[in-house]
Amino acid sequence: MTGLNESITADDVARAAGVSRWTVNRAFKKDASISPKTREKVMRAAEELGYVPDLRAAALASDRSNLVALLIDDFTNPHKLVMLERLTRALRSRGWDTLLVNTLNREDTGPALLNASQRRVDATILIGIQFDDSVLAAAHSARRFKKLIIFARTSENPNTISIAVDDAAATKEIAEYVMTRGYRRPLYLAGPRTVSAHLMRKETFQEFWQTHFNVTPDTISVEAYDPALAGQTLTEELSGREREAYPDIIVCENDALAIGCIDVLRHHFDLQVPRDIAVIGFDDVPQAGSPNYRLTTYRQPLTEMANYLVDVLESDETTKLDKKFLGHLVTRESA
Amino acid sequence: MTGLNESITADDVARAAGVSRWTVNRAFKKDASISPKTREKVMRAAEELGYVPDLRAAALASDRSNLVALLIDDFTNPHKLVMLERLTRALRSRGWDTLLVNTLNREDTGPALLNASQRRVDATILIGIQFDDSVLAAAHSARRFKKLIIFARTSENPNTISIAVDDAAATKEIAEYVMTRGYRRPLYLAGPRTVSAHLMRKETFQEFWQTHFNVTPDTISVEAYDPALAGQTLTEELSGREREAYPDIIVCENDALAIGCIDVLRHHFDLQVPRDIAVIGFDDVPQAGSPNYRLTTYRQPLTEMANYLVDVLESDETTKLDKKFLGHLVTRESA
């Protein structure tokens, strides 16, 4: 019930239960070789003393921590909160703990990786946007990572496992939709250039449009996945144009950008969405479904992806673990 | 540069540098007693071999992990993302790592706490909403927590350290503002009952109104800090009323609720904010400033609070560590 000592160890429990220390630890391990009644006796004593196994020591001894580091930096994008929820849920419900590392700024990616490696995590997951391949290469060559997983983003780095939506397929579906609905003057709004490069959404869209209409659609890029900044960037872009030169649809690399666009279209330019200009996003963040935005967007199968990630953690394979997922277009009223 | 061996230990570096293992570890410790030139020699060798100290072993040996657990459950509230950013930033920039624990559901609070204790974290921080005092009491009596911190929420539990905004002062400021601006038929929209009880915002507001106008304002509560659910609850409430019985302002326990309200007021009831009904929130989430909401709200000094939290972690005091902060009202157009 109560424990007066600062820390109760397996030895204390062993003494109380009249067994050896090893038997105590066995009792706490899932399918260990131990008789039911010994286990119960041990558990009772443990309960009494308030003992729980020390995972630090277990990790040290077994060189397996059941801990992953999650590196993230893009806190202005509301989608990140959804990703955090899905990932931590999948991980925790299957016995994995998560070390959340805030990559404070671009220069901090290296130190953040180092930080993770010092905790000897079993895997490092990147869901941020600021890392580039040189950092990954350096990290890998230092051989400090058992597994380096890029989540929700593809990567060309061969030492990395990428778990992401099939951006090409998704973008084609979006482009197809845009075309079918009769839009002819799209403006593509991309995120930070380095990140966009990983996504290939912009390129895929442009290519599609080029193929079908023989023109490259206008494209601008926002320096962060931040609704406010997206609004600002769009405002600057449109302010330099005649009303007739406005696009009929803004295709956004993700919802964070799309939401910022809708806000300024309505409140700065006094336009209606989709009547005057339509908007389409990517991710299907919670707000996208609100009566205020009714955003047409593309939903990634995050839960499935998160579960696959845990499969990867628990797998011994070291190759061909990359996987692309298919999501689906959620059509609402914004486009 | 490259390391062929699976793991390089301090012994390897010691051998390479021609010193003892202890000297190697000393070289990595901030103000350890070591001569500059020995340290450099060691560091060079470490660099060469790709060695970094193993924090698991260090934690085990010193019984100090520089790790805190952060328990969270309220992922529908966008403010949580802001809190995560501020907390992880403050923690990491001062050398602390964060274990993010998703409290999967109400029954999971106990297991989540257990989880943290098995990692022997130096402190556990609660920023979720589902915990109740019985769980905290149980956790404390098991003496498994060096420090149990409730962040952004007050707590009556004496074994707990609460770092929060002064809700009474904040709510009074809000109430004062509501009164001064001439609103006379407020509707108070509270969050889940158990959480509201911790905040005392509802009670403070009611008391204020009772004192000044001798009536208790209408109050309804939403079962989660979820914009969509808030909208739904408000819709049900207003649908049962005549147009004349509508409130002139909706005072929300936080921005998540306020945003949900604004959405349905506009899009379901076709009302204007603030002309027909005003709305006021709490937290100042990023969206609150968007041209779409222009939400009047109360901003907590999160950065300051996060830094104080780290002070608490680094303090040896065990008493009187609770602290209340003052924020300020951010007036925009919604009220």
Place this chain on the structure above:
DNA sequence: CCCCAATTTGCACGCGCGTGCAAATATTTC
């Protein structure tokens, strides 16, 4: 160049548990 104080380095022991095997029990078979 010697002596004493200040600085720097080395070390025994322990942190709590995992691994793999050998010893001790329990269970089955005929």
Place this chain on the structure above:
DNA sequence: GAAATATTTGCACGCGCGTGCAAATTGGGG
């Protein structure tokens, strides 16, 4: 009920580093 097999239990050693102190080294004054 004895022998053979299956199950359960105990243990030596190691995981990588911290603590506190003792030994070794350095530097400066006379």
